[in-house]
Amino acid sequence: MKILEVTRVTPSSNSPKSAAEFSLSLTFSDIFWFTFPSVERLFFYQLNELTPACFKSVILPKLKQSLSLTLLHYLPLAGNLKWPSNAPKPIILYTPNDGVSLIVAESNADFNLLSSNGIYEAVELHTLTPELITSDDSASPIALQITLFPNMGFCIGITAHHAVLDGKTTTLFMKSWAYICKQGNAENSPLPSELTPFFDRSVLKDPDGLDMLYLKQWLASIGSDSESDTNNKSLKILPNKGEAPNLVRATFEITREDFKKLRERVLSKLSDNGKELHLSTFVLTLAYITTCIVKSRGGDGDRNVGVGFTIDSRPRLDPPIPENYFGNCNTITGELVKARDFLDENGFVFAVQKVSGMVKEVMEKGVLEGIEKKLLTVLNSSEEFVKSVKVIGVAGSPRFDVYSSDFGWGKPSKVIVVSIDKNESISMAESRDGSRGVEVGLALKKHEMGNFSYLFLKDV
Numbered sequence: 001m002k003i004l005e006v007t008r009v010t011p012s013s014n015s016p017k018s019a020a021e022f023s024l025s026l027t028f029s030d031i032f033w034f035t036f037p038s039v040e041r042l043f044f045y046q047l048n049e050l051t052p053a054c055f056k057s058v059i060l061p062k063l064k065q066s067l068s069l070t071l072l073h074y075l076p077l078a079g080n081l082k083w084p085s086n087a088p089k090p091i092i093l094y095t096p097n098d099g100v101s102l103i104v105a106e107s108n109a110d111f112n113l114l115s116s117n118g119i120y121e122a123v124e125l126h127t128l129t130p131e132l133i134t135s136d137d138s139a140s141p142i143a144l145q146i147t148l149f150p151n152m153g154f155c156i157g158i159t160a161h162h163a164v165l166d167g168k169t170t171t172l173f174m175k176s177w178a179y180i181c182k183q184g185n186a187e188n189s190p191l192p193s194e195l196t197p198f199f200d201r202s203v204l205k206d207p208d209g210l211d212m213l214y215l216k217q218w219l220a221s222i223g224s225d226s227e228s229d230t231n232n233k234s235l236k237i238l239p240n241k242g243e244a245p246n247l248v249r250a251t252f253e254i255t256r257e258d259f260k261k262l263r264e265r266v267l268s269k270l271s272d273n274g275k276e277l278h279l280s281t282f283v284l285t286l287a288y289i290t291t292c293i294v295k296s297r298g299g300d301g302d303r304n305v306g307v308g309f310t311i312d313s314r315p316r317l318d319p320p321i322p323e324n325y326f327g328n329c330n331t332i333t334g335e336l337v338k339a340r341d342f343l344d345e346n347g348f349v350f351a352v353q354k355v356s357g358m359v360k361e362v363m364e365k366g367v368l369e370g371i372e373k374k375l376l377t378v379l380n381s382s383e384e385f386v387k388s389v390k391v392i393g394v395a396g397s398p399r400f401d402v403y404s405s406d407f408g409w410g411k412p413s414k415v416i417v418v419s420i421d422k423n424e425s426i427s428m429a430e431s432r433d434g435s436r437g438v439e440v441g442l443a444l445k446k447h448e449m450g451n452f453s454y455l456f457l458k459d460v
Helices: 052-071 122-128 167-182 210-221 256-268 281-297 347-365 371-379 383-388 418-422 446-459
Strands: 002-009 022-025 039-046 080-082 091-094 100-106 142-149 153-160 247-254 304-312 330-338 390-392 394-396 414-417 426-430 438-445
Touching: 002 052, 039 167, 039 418, 052 100, 052 142, 052 153, 052 167, 122 247, 122 418, 153 167, 210 371, 247 256, 247 281, 247 414, 247 446, 256 281, 256 347, 256 446, 281 304, 281 347, 281 390, 281 426, 281 438, 281 446, 304 347, 304 394, 330 347, 330 371, 414 418, 414 426, 418 438, 438 446
Parallel strands: 100 142, 304 390, 394 426
Antiparallel strands: 002 100, 022 091, 039 153, 039 414, 080 091, 142 153, 247 438, 304 330, 426 438
16 A cells, blocks of 8 residues: 555635535434444445556546535535533534545555455455544544555545444435536536535434433543533544454345345245235345354354344434435444344244334334433443444445445445444445345454355355
């Protein structure tokens, strides 16, 4: 890896927007993720004739210019997370001349392997994702890296602060940047309404002061006894404590035909023909992948396994809030189950019933049900518990439409959530070919991946 440039891209100075200060308060949904580790994504673009000269004279200037223009629409991303001494909670603050950190690099790694579904060492992706700049009194919302693979293509790495933006907003930003670049980088060019971020915080109603409740819980977890204790008002995010050096990565695809088979398999095992089940592609995907992971790890059937996922609250609130709402608007759900329930021949059916029940509960009770207790449950999990329980979570979504991020040189050849190798999660995205299948990214120990591949392919 060769670093070619370390720079900062500011919103275009040709617009009066960039000359005005802009701030956003954090909502309860943002503060829930206050110091959670950052989320890292990679977008690979294949250009087989891409020379270093063409990259530096054509591709890079276009990407920089379009980024500068896009930031005019996304000023909070050019700013910083701050916690003013007289403010009860942090804010996102943009001031003129703020900008986004951008690293430009060149790599001689195997582009074709890294952007394939094949198996490779997880750490090979780490040099392609930038570090988020955080300190006690300031934190960057995002950091970017553009890496050239000579005669192969390039990739864009984005690292996002989870308290500022969720996966949906990150994807919205990438689509907006791609749109402006593909349209030719015209000054003052508007974004389509579906890509224009919606900043009005008043639409997300805070039930009973959850923002300050969550903030107190975070402060208590880092050793602060009261709201007035400014010594611990640190904006540093928690380090990722994963075991990436021991892991390999791969991507598996579940096609529409596979989903048909999986549905039939579940229904054939149930006397009531699954009338009570929510058999969405999400439920089938998480249930099947979880079953294969638990079986691939083997071990004591009495051990606990965690299954959890994040739910986008935008369309599920009353009234719903816009799909292009900027920030976090989600909730989490999860359950502990015994490994043995996945291990027998009906393990997949059990998993479908479990995940279906979790989804239906949220749909019936609403996304705000029990929300005041959820953060404390996470923070109170002891280190021993965290080490002993393998929690299978989900990053991304087949609904994000990540493969539509076309900067003018074609849609991505691969989109990867890198940070799953540090937190036991899997990733989901729509199939690149638009066939309504689902891509699943995994990071497992080498022998587990071998077992998983066998189990996965056996039934789809």
